[in-house]
Amino acid sequence: MSIDQAVNVGLPVNIGRAPGSGPQAPAPEPLPSGARLLKSERNWWFLGPGGVARLRDRHVTPEGALLPDAERRLHESGMFAPGRISSYALTVLTSTHCNLGCGYCFQNTAQDQAGGSRPPRIGRSRLTSDTITQILGFTERQMAAAGLEKLRILLFGGEPLLNPRGCLELLERAADIAPTSAWMISNATLLTPHLARRLADLGLTSVQVTFDGDRADHDRIRVGRADGGATFDRIVGNIAGACEATALQWTLRVNVSQETFHGVDALIDRLAGALDPARCTLYFARIGDVGVGYANSLLHTGELPAAFGRWQRRALDLGFTVSRPGARKTCVTCGHTDGRYGAVVSADGTLASCWETAGKPDWEVGTVADGYQPAERTRDRWIACQDLYRYDEDARTLARFRDSVDTALLDYLHETGRL
Template identity: 75%
Template sequence: MSLDQAERAVGARLLHGERNWWFLGPGGVARLGDGHVTPEGSLRPGARRQLLERGLLSGGAVRSYALTVLTSTHCNLGCGYCFQNIAQDPTGGSRPPRMPRTRLTSATITSVLDFTRRQMAAVGLEKLRVLLFGGEPLLNPHGCLELLERANDIGRTSAWMISNATLLTPALARRLGDLGLDSVQVTFDGDRADHDRIRISRADGGGTYDTIVRNIARASEVSTLRWGLRVNVSQENFDGIDALVERLASQLDPARCSLYFARVGDVGIGYANDLLHSGELAATFSRWQRRALDLGFTVNRPDAHRSCSTCGHTGGRYGAVVSADGSLASCWETAGKPDWDVGSVTGGYLPDEVTKDRWIGCEDLYRYHDDGATLRTFRDSVDAALLDYLHETGRL
């Protein structure tokens, strides 16, 4: 809907729900009636004043430095859509060629942490949030553990990991949790049969669904880790998502898990997702979210558009992405890729005139067949329906 320039600058959103309007600002969410919004879909002056007085239009200050570190650029899975592939497997198998293989070492960890200290001091931040990333980060478990332990010395207050979970043992989960890892994001590519056809082992082309679920369940028994379950959606698995939600609820503890649905972008070399953000897709996403909530999963509440701590600011002001060899990237999408580095932890960031064409944002490399307006309409519709349901069920 229509917001003024100042409201758009802080990422505010105005969504039309089924019975009311929703305002999402950097300071929180407000439910508005028709009297607060003009027929054209703009805030009335009185509503804007109330939102200002309640602090919903005030931008929240950055409190933690966001450090993403690739502990390994290699991966043990061969997903055809992966943005880190440099080609499809010419044999049609499970081994698509990937970006160069590197592995985080103790010496590089020293350089990463020295670099992070300097970056944090430059903006006066004393708290650090670490993301363990890859490739598959658990192909280098010692790098993960050492980085977590040593980051304590520079103010690490939280940490999370994006992993396929196929290598996560109970003993490793316990050690990671003891060193401060809070949560792990794990991807599912549809219900078991679809997942096992898409998310496959590079070693033998075998499926991974049962291994992943087993490892999450066993890790949950010995640690306090929480789980962010990302469900990839494409034309290849769309019909099985309802069954997947039910299956995950029966196999895992929903109270320990959040569930997030995302269309797979056309980011892999030679990969295309023909599922569009139009028609009934928004209503289907909303149905999945409602069912997930009813089963006890957390579904994250929509909020204002926020600038990414890492790629949203040049020069690593509030965050940095570091590959396993110590090279810097603007975003995790380009980390480890040849010719996309924007500096190194030893030499710092390259001049802006060098990096301007390499500075990629979170979604810049994601390609959709829909135009931008269709994509925004889809997201606004799904988010408004979720807020409606959270309010109706007393969860907001």
């Protein structure tokens, strides 16, 4: 649907709010509300917080800026309107330990100098009933201050299922303070059908699981911490078993590096044969270094943009969901220095600005018992998503990569009638 059709019927062209080819023509001035304007071979794409619209050359200046009439009509159709925050976003690390030994993990403190599967990690702690009491009291106060009545919990780690009792107790008790839903980031090696069912009964709706390339690559990279053992088949089997026992949805993150790049095409087909694509969202992420000595020589240039586009098209054709590109969004958790709409809590009750610093010494910004420290004390510790990641390319190159991939995806969705 074009902007003309959208405005004529009084509805925004909305293909989903995302976090989230052809030459990119940047607008001379940044668009408001994090909106983006991308140029494809046949049209332009406007990505705003209210949705996505397809524009024509007549809506855009030769320099790549919205013409006033087009911008006005996009405003009138709600395309610039930010979504309303309806739930408090609470991330809780139920365990800071992990049973895997991935060398790139942002919770490592260095590489394994012996070349094995045990890189040193952040200190070990485990969520207890007393800390849950403090977390829920803190959460009630934060929700009241923000005027929010719903709670969305992320079960996080380390590996959260190293403390299944903590996960279950947190969800069960959270329901006493607010209507609660939850999601989880897990390696899924410990997820049994019985545990999945218990978590789903307490409000868990989705799980994010990572794959490091196809089976052979994954089993060389994503290994057991204790024995360096393979994990691919166990993870896939556990997801399949949980699918039979629950209605959980799955986000499958595919890590892309020089070690996994050549196996991603086969991985997509393998996952489609082993799992129900209709229950899964697939997304691809190039791994960066957070200062722990992990090296990824794969750059965001060359063949990588085209490869991302190919993987996304193949995933869609096999029935997977691929997240729609969207406007630049402020993270509800780390995007507000006062923790207004969300919080990240480590297993010992300390507060971090973002999950990338949770459990790390000298990065605390408060505790659930005492609340957030004054801004002047936390200014240098308050980081947002991806702030710690180091890349060999500058920000402009990273932006061009994202714009190229997003443009190609929108073109394909439009061409195949999926918008």
